[in-house]
Amino acid sequence: MSKTILIADDALFTRMMLRNILAENGYNAVVEAETGTEAIWAYERWKPDLVIMDINMPEMDGMAAAKSILVTHPQANIIICSALGQKQLMMEALEGGVKDFITKPFQPNKVMEVVKKVLS
16 A cells, blocks of 8 residues: 555654554554654655654643644544543544544554544
């Protein structure tokens, strides 16, 4: 599959885990960002088919970065990641144009279910 996926998360461990889950399912074109600001830059640079964005990041959080990307690219496929219990943020994200969300800790089958649904 030649879909480009941007993973934006300040935790290297999380980015590696997501990269591995994606790679095991045939998605190898992965771009990474550590902050919301980097995520916006990477989106502009690579125009990925999908963005997996953590909510809690330094500099600019994932919600602000997602909103910024969606202003200029309303068709962007963005999935937000959050810890369990951030339901209110999830609803705001979905109302703001984010396509779906996944919760931490990640369950590989759930991650892929959401990724495939958003990319289809």
